[in-house]
Every structure is written in C-alpha cells, then in structure tokens.
Amino acid sequence: MPRLSSRRIRELRALWRQIVLGPQVLAFFPATVLAAFWIGGEVWLIIVALAIPALYSMTGTFRLAVQPPDLHPRDSTTGLPLRKALEEVMDDRLTTAFTRGRTTACFTLCIDDFGELAERYGRSAAEEVLARTADRIRAAVRGDDMVARLGEDSYGIGLAAVSYLDLEVAIQLAARLQSAVEEPIALGATSIYISCSVGFCLSSRTPERTGLGIIVAAEDALEEARRNAPSAIRSFSAELGKRRPALAMPTSELESALETGHIRPFFQPQISTDTGRVTGFEALARWCHPERGVISPAEFLPVVERMGMMQRLGEKMLESALAALRDWDRAGLSVPQIGVNFAAGELLDPKLMEKVQWQLDRYDLAPERLTVEVLETVVAASPEDVVSRNINGLARMGCRIDLDDFGTGHASISSIRRFAVARIKIDRSFVMKVDRDSEQQKMVSAILTMAERLGLDTLAEGVETRGEHAMLAQLGCQNVQGFGIARPMPMEQTVDWVRAHDATVDEMPRVERRTGP
Numbered sequence: 001m002p003r004l005s006s007r008r009i010r011e012l013r014a015l016w017r018q019i020v021l022g023p024q025v026l027a028f029f030p031a032t033v034l035a036a037f038w039i040g041g042e043v044w045l046i047i048v049a050l051a052i053p054a055l056y057s058m059t060g061t062f063r064l065a066v067q068p069p070d071l072h073p074r075d076s077t078t079g080l081p082l083r084k085a086l087e088e089v090m091d092d093r094l095t096t097a098f099t100r101g102r103t104t105a106c107f108t109l110c111i112d113d114f115g116e117l118a119e120r121y122g123r124s125a126a127e128e129v130l131a132r133t134a135d136r137i138r139a140a141v142r143g144d145d146m147v148a149r150l151g152e153d154s155y156g157i158g159l160a161a162v163s164y165l166d167l168e169v170a171i172q173l174a175a176r177l178q179s180a181v182e183e184p185i186a187l188g189a190t191s192i193y194i195s196c197s198v199g200f201c202l203s204s205r206t207p208e209r210t211g212l213g214i215i216v217a218a219e220d221a222l223e224e225a226r227r228n229a230p231s232a233i234r235s236f237s238a239e240l241g242k243r244r245p246a247l248a249m250p251t252s253e254l255e256s257a258l259e260t261g262h263i264r265p266f267f268q269p270q271i272s273t274d275t276g277r278v279t280g281f282e283a284l285a286r287w288c289h290p291e292r293g294v295i296s297p298a299e300f301l302p303v304v305e306r307m308g309m310m311q312r313l314g315e316k317m318l319e320s321a322l323a324a325l326r327d328w329d330r331a332g333l334s335v336p337q338i339g340v341n342f343a344a345g346e347l348l349d350p351k352l353m354e355k356v357q358w359q360l361d362r363y364d365l366a367p368e369r370l371t372v373e374v375l376e377t378v379v380a381a382s383p384e385d386v387v388s389r390n391i392n393g394l395a396r397m398g399c400r401i402d403l404d405d406f407g408t409g410h411a412s413i414s415s416i417r418r419f420a421v422a423r424i425k426i427d428r429s430f431v432m433k434v435d436r437d438s439e440q441q442k443m444v445s446a447i448l449t450m451a452e453r454l455g456l457d458t459l460a461e462g463v464e465t466r467g468e469h470a471m472l473a474q475l476g477c478q479n480v481q482g483f484g485i486a487r488p489m490p491m492e493q494t495v496d497w498v499r500a501h502d503a504t505v506d507e508m509p510r511v512e513r514r515t516g517p
Contacts, residue, residue, distance in 0.1 A: 075149040077127050078134035083215070086148035086156045090211030097161045097203050105170055106214045107157040107200040108222040109137065109177060112230045114153035117194065120429070125187055129194065132185050140180040154222070156215060165202065167235060174198040174233045182231070184437060191439050193432040197225035201236035227296040230428075230462070254303060258312060263287045263300070265320050266488035269497070270339070270459060270481040273473035276505040278498055280371065282339040282481065283321040284488045285313065305345070314346040318356065322363045322370070324491050333498050339371040339402060344378045347387040353394060367398030373425070375404050388419065395420035402459070407447065416454065424451055426477065428462025434475075435467035441475065448476050 040047075073082055090106055097104045111117070111133060118126035130153070137147050137155055144160040157177070159165070177198060184191040199221030206214040217236040224240060225232040234240075257263045265283035272279050287295040304313055321338045328335040346352065360367055372394050378387065395401050403416065406424040416424075426447055434440040444460075451458045460472045463482030472480055486497060 077130050078149050079131075080134050080147055080149040080155070082148060083150050083156070086146060086150070086158050087211035087215060089146050090158045090214055093158060093161050094203055094206070094209050094211065094214065098209065100161070102161040102163055103165045104161045104203045105159045105165055105200055106218040107159070107170075107174060107177065107198060108150060108154060108215070108218040109157070109181065109196050109198050110151075110154040110222060110226065111181075112195045112197055112226075117192070117429075121187070121192065125192070128187060129185055129192060133181055133194075133196075136180045136183070137177060140177050150215075150219070154219075156218070158211075167202065170200055170202060170235065171233060174200055178231060178233070184433070191437065193429060193437075193440070195230035195432065197222060197229045197231065198233045199223070199225045199236065200233075205236055205238070207238070226298070227294075230464075254300065254307065254309070257287060257289075258309065258316060262289065263313065263316070264490075265317055265324070266490055267324065267338075267494050268481060268488040269486050269494075269501070270479050271485055271501075273469070273477060273480055278333075278335055278501065279479050280337040280339055281324070281335060281494070282373070283317055283324070283341075285317055286488065288490075305343075310343050310345045311349060314340075314343060315355070317341075318359055320491075322359055322365055324494070325365060325369060326363045327491070328495070328498070331495050333495065334502075335498065337369045337371050337400065339373050341373045341375075341404070344375075344387065347374070347378065347390050349390070350386055352390045353397065356394060356399070357397060367394075368400060371400040371402050371423075373402040373404045374419070376406050391419050395422075405461075413450075413454070416456070421456060423457035423459060423479075425481075426458060426460045428482075431460050431462050431468055431472070431482075432464075433468070435465070435471040441471065444472070444475055444477065452476075 073085070074080065075082060086106075090104075093104045096102065111129070114126070117129065121129075134147065134149070134155065137157065141147065141157055142160065146158040146160075148156045148158070150156045178196055181196045182194060184193055186192075199218050201214050201217035201221060203214065206217050208214070208217075220240060221234045221236040225234040228234070254263075263285060266286045267281040267283060269278050270280045270282065271277065285297045285301065287297075287300050289295050301310075304310055318340050321340045325335065325338045342352075349355070356370070357367075360370065372391070374391060391401060400422045401420055403419075403421045403424045405427045407427045407430055424447070426444065430440060430443050430447065432440070434444055448458055457479070458477050459479035459481060460468075460477045461481055463469050463472065463480045464484045466484065468482075469480055469484055489497060
C-alpha cells in the first residue's frame with residue numbers, strides 16, 4: 001500500500017475535521033440541546049449547551065484563518081510580516097482551498113524604479129514611500145487577507161480562501177491595487193509619483209500546492225510584469241514558468257548573443273507635439289533569446305557590465321542604429337535622426353570620436369543625424385577629463401547631445417553649457433499624471449522655461465496617456481516619447497509603423513500651447 005505524503009495527510013485531517021466539526025453541524029445544535037432536556041432534564045440541558053461550544057473552541061473550529069500578527073516577526077519600516085509568515089499562511093490556505101472546494105491566490109507587487117527613487121529623494125523619503133505603500137495595500141484588501149514584505153521594493157498579498165475567483169476577477173483586484181498604490185504621495189512640499197507592477201498566481205494554476213510554490217509562481221509573474229513596466233500586470237501560467245527560468249547564463253552565451261545579433265536594438269519613436277511628425281527614434285538594447293523570448297536590458301546589462309563588454313555592446317548598437325537610419329532613407333521615410341545611449345564606460349574610450357566618425361562615413365550619414373544620449377548623472381559627475389573631451393568632441397563633429405533623465409542627476413546649468421547639450425529629456429517622474437496634477441505642471445513649466453532661455457530643445461519621456469501628451473503639448477514641450485505613442489519595436493516593424501502614423505497625422509487635431517504657466 002503506497003504511503004501517504006505529509007501534505008495529503010494534512011488535507012485528509014482537515015477534511016475530516018470539516019465533516020465532523022464544521023459549521024454545518026451547528027444546524028443540529030438546537031435539536032441536540034432539546035433532546036438532552038427530554039432525556040435528563042435541566043441539568044443535562046445545561047451540560048450539553050456548555051459542552052458543545054467548549055468542544056468547538058478547543059478543536060480550533062472558530063479559529064481565524066490568519067494567525068495573530070504578533071506571532072510573526074515584523075519589518076521595521078512597514079510593520080508588515082515577512083516572507084516566512086506568508087509562506088506558512090499560504091500553506092494553510094491552499095490546504096483549506098483544495099479540501100473545501102474553494103480557491104485562493106497570491107499577489108506580488110513591486111515599486112517600479114525604486115532604486116532611482118531612493119537615489120533622487122534620499123533614503124528616508126524612500127522608506128516613507130515604502131511605509132505609505134504598505135498602508136495603501138492593507139487598505140485595498142480585506143481584513144483576513146495577509147500582506148507581507150518580500151524584498152526591498154516588493155510586497156506579497158495572500159488572499160483568504162473564497163468560493164469563486166477567476167482570472168478576470170484577479171486582474172480587477174490587481175488593477176485596484178495599482179490604483180491605490182499609484183496615488184501621489186505628499187512628502188513635505190512635494191508630491192512623489194510612483195508606478196507599480198503586479199504579478200499573481202491563482203491556486204488553480206500553482207505548480208506546487210505549497211505556500212512557497214505559489215509565492216515563487218507569483219514572483220515569476222511579477223518578473224514578467226517588470227519586463228513590461230511601468231504599471232504592468234501579469235498572471236502566472238505553466239507556459240510562463242517554462243519560458244522564463246531564472247536568468248543565469250554562462251559568459252559564452254552572452255558573448256554569442258552579441259556576435260550573432262540576438263542582442264540588438266529595438267526602436268521607440270519620438271514625435272513632435274506641434275506637427276505630429278516623427279522627429280526620430282531611440283535605439284534601446286533588447287536580447288531576443290531563442291527560448292526565453294525578449295529579455296529586458298534590466299536583466300542582462302548588469303551582467304554585460306560585470307563582464308566588461310559594455311564597449312562592445314555600444315559598438316554593436318551604434319552600428320545597427322546607423323544601418324537602420326540608412327534603411328529608412330532607402331525606404332523613403334522621413335526619420336531625421338537616431339538616438340543612441342552612450343554609457344559612462346564608452347565615454348572613457350580615448351578613440352570614441354574616431355570610431356563614431358568611421359561609422360558615420362561607412363553609412364554615408366551626416367553627423368547631425370546621430371543623437372548622442374548621455375545620462376544627467378554622468379554629466380553631473382564628470383570633471384574635465386576624457387568624458388568631457390569626448391562629449392564636446394562629438395558635439396563639434398556635428399552630433400546632437402541629449403541630456404537623458406533630466407531632473408535626476410542634479411547637473412548644474414554651467415555643466416549643461418560646458419557639454420554643449422542641444423536637448424534635455426524630461427524624466428518620466430515629472431511626466432506622470434501631468435494632466436491631473438497642477439504641481440507636476442508647474443515643475444514641467446519651470447523646466448521648459450529654463451530650456452527656452454538656454455536655447456535648448458525638449459523631449460518628455462514616459463508619456464503613457466493622451467492626456468499627458470496633450471498637456472505637454474499645451475505647456476510647450478516640443479517632443480514626446482513613451483508607451484502612449486508606441487512601445488519599442490524591432491526594425492522590421494518600424495517601416496509599417498511610420499507609414500501608418502504619417503497617414504493619420506493630417507487628421508490629428510492641433511493643440512494650442514499655453515502662453516504661461
């Protein structure tokens with residue numbers, strides 16, 4: 001006779017306890033007490049009336065599904081229990097769900113770009129954001145649902161077992177969590193805007209009927225959401241588990257991906273808020289893995305950097321971006337320029353200017369059609385050294401210099417002039433909900449006024465809605481880029497996208513610009 005697993009034994013015990021001592025047995029309580037009175041009179045009536053509730057109490061039938069929170073260690077920042085507590089609770093809830101024909105789910109949620117937020121506003125402000133986020137999650141779920149802190153910027157939510165929970169209901173709950181978390185957070189005289197990604201796993205889809213199993217599955221879904229951030233929601237499925245194993249590749253695989261073209265640029269369009277026309281594309285590195293699908297740069301770029309291959313990646317990206325610009329010209333498309341990100345390590349190359357000039361000559365392109373994108377943090381931290389020489393040298397060649405993620409690196413105005421910056425790219429944190437928040441509008445207006453006085457062009461990053469697009473146009477921002485216009489796409493899709501976009505430009509309404517803040 002096969003031995004029963006410990007989990008199966010727990011399930012059978014729970015089922016037996018439910019049959020013998022479940023709440024349905026209480027329906028016979030009045031008849032039992034009355035029978036005791038008929039048999040033994042008032043004495044027996046009192047004994048039975050007191051004994052049955054005592055029996056239920058001792059067997060734990062009336063015990064709450066969630067353990068008293070004081071039994072679990074707490075996170076000092078948020079006051080939430082930690083991962084181990086969520087694992088234990090989900091173990092019990094999965095057992096309850098499967099023995100009683102009910103269902104449950106585990107949700108995981110993370111704050112997008114939390115590291116950048118902490119760097120920009122400071123550690124104390126970041127911890128306040130974490131605490132406020134925890135409060136909002138608790139307020140958005142039921143009292144018997146459990147909320148725990150899983151990592152530096154992530155949370156787990158274990159739902160109490162319910163009679164019905166399908167994929168559509170779970171997605172609605174995830175959207176409700178997002179809406180609660182993404183409300184602006186007032187800190188002192190400023191408002192901080194955050195976005196969050198959510199992953200979840202239904203008990204019916206968990207690969208293992210354990211608390212750890214369903215949490216790991218929800219975290220796999222969260223990783224998929226992070227790849228599509230900001231504000232993405234993903235559900236765990238068996239296909240996801242097969243397609244997205246942990247990213248741990250040997251050095252040879254990464255080197256091969258670079259040489260075979262599996263790591264290549266995707267292109268995100270930038271358009272004019274005045275004419276609606278395409279003003280350029282930005283080249284963004286993506287790894288098109290033959291088995292794992294498209295892998296985001298957040299996963300493989302740190303590995304590339306540790307391996308000392310950033311310079312090689314930069315050369316490949318520049319070459320592919322200029323080849324794309326040449327192909328758009330041959331297709332008869334009007335794409336004035338291409339933007340390529342140059343990392344700090346690449347800017348330390350003494351031969352960078354010669355390499356860029358050689359590539360431009362190779363594809364017979366004028367230097368002004370190449371936009372060199374440099375992070376504001378690099379400009380703010382760079383003294384008069386090779387980095388400064390290269391940036392200014394590229395500007396003298398005729399290349400345009402874009403200051404990326406403006407507002408995050410504290411570059412001074414003198415640094416902007418010293419590096420011959422032609423355009424500033426307003427960081428996404430200032431763009432979020434700019435159509436709804438007057439404080440965001442004031443911040444963007446101030447940046448645009450400064451840019452106008454300095455003779456700089458402007459581009460807003462991370463535009464996700466029509467409202468944000470319209471407000472930025474009204475405020476006077478010259479160019480916009482973001483998921484609200486188009487997601488990054490492979491080269492083979494860009495030609496059709498540009499032609500379809502150009503065909504609709506004439507039908508787009510014009511938005512009058514504001515004359516003042």
